[in-house]
Amino acid sequence: VGAVTKLSAVFWLGLVLASGFATFMVKYAVQGVDDRVQQIRKQTVAEQQEIRVLTAEWTYLNQPERLADLNERFLHFAPITAQQLQQTIAGIPLRAPAPAAPAPAAPVPAPAAVVAVIPRPGAPRQSPTTDRPIAVAAFGPLLASADVPVPVATVASAPAPASLDALFALVAEKR
């Protein structure tokens, strides 16, 4: 009986020590995590403060007046004219063939009302619209309907093209 009691006492004592140790370990671990949380909190607040300052600075650097000035100096973008905005494929005039200068990059139909205006170097601030890229802005349906009249300059009697690719192919063929 004495041996069993002793053994059980040792067992329980061991258990107490182990659980005590485990508890303190957990406690210190939690304290560590807590410190880290505090640190991250502080850091987040500092970062957010920084973001506020940077947003203000970014906005300051994007003053329309400043951008207009930079545009004048480096890019020579001009406002988009009404002629450059077309609602249907049919409305796009064909570009007059440029004899001397190589043709500028092909215009990219821009999504929504975001229109890329590619300036021609050397000829800034001019109003002729034919040499400006033309973009189709999606104010309404792009291809109004299947029986869109085909641009007069391309084909007179050919059937209406089914897709943009087909139209481009047609135009290339006619040229």
Place this chain on the structure above:
Amino acid sequence: MTTAAAQPIDENPCRPRHFRPPPTCEPVVADERAAALLETCRSRLVAAAALFALVFLVVALRLVEVVLLPGTAAESHIARVRPVGLPPPVRADLIDRDGRLLATTLESPSLYADPRQIIDAAAATRAITAVLPQLDPQELRAKLASHKSFVWIKRHLTPHQEYEINRLGIPGLQFEPEERRVYPYGDLAAHVVGFCGIDNNGLAGLERALDRKIRTGAGPIQLSLDARVQFILRDELRKVIDDFAAKGAAGIVMDVRTGEVIAMVSLPDFDPNHPGVADPNLPPEEETDEKQRTFNRITLGDYEMGSVMKIFNSAMVLDSGVATMTSQFDASHDIRVGRYTISDYHGKHRWLSVPEIFMYSSNIGSVREAVAAGAARQRDYLARFGLLSPAPIELDEVAKPRYPNPWREVNVMTIAFGHGLSLSPLNVIEAGSAAVNGGVLHPATLMKLPPGTAPAGRRVISQQTSEEMRKLLRLVVEYGTARFAQGSGYVVGGKTGTAEKNQRGRYELKKLVSDFFAAFPINDPRYAIFTLVDEPHGTKQSQGYATAGWTVVPATKRIIERIAPLLGVAPVDEASPAVVDALTVKSLQGKKIEAY
């Protein structure tokens, strides 16, 4: 019995320390009282032990729960943790309709001193003024040598200045963390946004009008302004001022369907970051005083608008049934009232129909229309258009229209062509929008409405009258005074006005106010623009004219060309049958229309 009773007590592990077992040789006194006492003790011990065991069990279970079973107690704890983040600034941000920052609050430390701790005031003054050269050394030295315990040295330092001051290592200098209002776009929307005092109290514009909301609201406040449109409007108006050596100019763009103000510019203006400081780029003779620059011409200005008032005169006669599009009025002779003579600038000297009166901007015809309608009806319609009360807008700086009292016959006549009634440009654009948008007046607002909302508004004129007004406005652009607004690709309609300024009761020939109300696309208006230029002077290019047709009309055309793509307005084909049908005046069809 006695030994049997003593034995368990002796072996009881929970026995109290003070209990000594009696010597076994002596018989225990079989005392009934002692036995009962022992019994009580034991039961109390058992109860206490059970209680402790229970508590330890709870602790053990809790430990198991916290450590070994994830996702129960721990998560509910996490949910209780307050969100990380900056405390909201003392003043909420103001942003434009696309989220661009118009006003924000940044932390900026302020420098103060405890003069009692300053050892050498003279040396400290030298050191501080080396870092902050804008301070007055004399004044600073007097402050530092005083016997107070707190003096401000400089409010709102930059981080670099803070660093430099810290580097001086002068005892007695302290920083107070403060917040400062910053306007990154500077003078772009100065009159709308307004400005704050040094203690972050709103003093002008929306900063003042929405002061309470800005202080309590945590999130940013979104305005209806579009910074891009605002810039374009300001840019073009500045050109008008430069070209015509004008005293000032003002412009406003409004969404006619909602009453949202997209842009509002009043020139000259100021930098809200430094209100009251003159623009250093301007030569001294062009420097205008502070009152001029902080004056919001759009809301506070009151001007006699001239012929623009004929919009409301025509709408009145058409809507009330006094006249139809084919009615004619005698405009062959000047009208004499007392010592005044009312005449036309380019008289046709014949009977004119209602569209012709509007197109040729005939004063005589307009007077005849107004007289036919009568004073009561005129007053009623002007009140309906909101032209007899201050325009409702979020700003505090709003002028009350000035109108004659009593409303005599001569006033009826002069108001018909825009004299004798002073309005703010905001009044005019609000009423003008109602005239073209289908007849519903929407109060002007500077707050962005959720997209797709259609505020109810108040019906002013019938849908049909509004459609007729669009045709009339288009006529003015096609054949009348606003022909320079043609060819933008967005089918503009509008009415010009040029009025002599009434100064101390006398009209001065040389001092004009030229203004232009326009809407586009006029077949189905989306936006209205009102521009006004104060005291323009004719130039060689304008053949000496300073009237609206030569000043603000070309500017408005350029503005429309630039802002329409940004606002998502599609170009309109003027020749398309639908547009032609919507804008043709049937009674003038087939007739040869004389140019203005």
